[in-house]
Amino acid sequence: MNRFKAIIVDDEANLREALRILVAEYCPQLMVSGCAASAEEARQLLRQDAVDLIMRLPGFDFLTQVQRL
Numbered sequence: 666m667n668r669f670k671a672i673i674v675d676d677e678a679n680l681r682e683a684l685r686i687l688v689a690e691y692c693p694q695l696m697v698s699g700c701a702a703s704a705e706e707a708r709q710l711l712r713q714d715a716v717d718l719i720m721r722l723p724g725f726d727f728l729t730q731v732q733r734l
Contacts, residue, residue: 666694671718673700674707680722688720
């Protein structure tokens with residue numbers, strides 16, 4: 666089975682943790698390689714490792730800031 670790497674980006678720690686738990690339980694092919702509370706933290710994670718998926722919760726405007734990598 667192929668495994669895909671993902672990061673979770675949200676400014677609320679409890680939501681990041683809830684999503685990480687759900688992914689671990691229901692998506693065994695997806696490995697969460699990191700979590701970020703801000704766009705800057707997410708950029709640091711992306712500089713360290715390539716990921717296949719960026720998960721962000723509604724209301725967090727991270728994707729428009731990714732282009733600044």
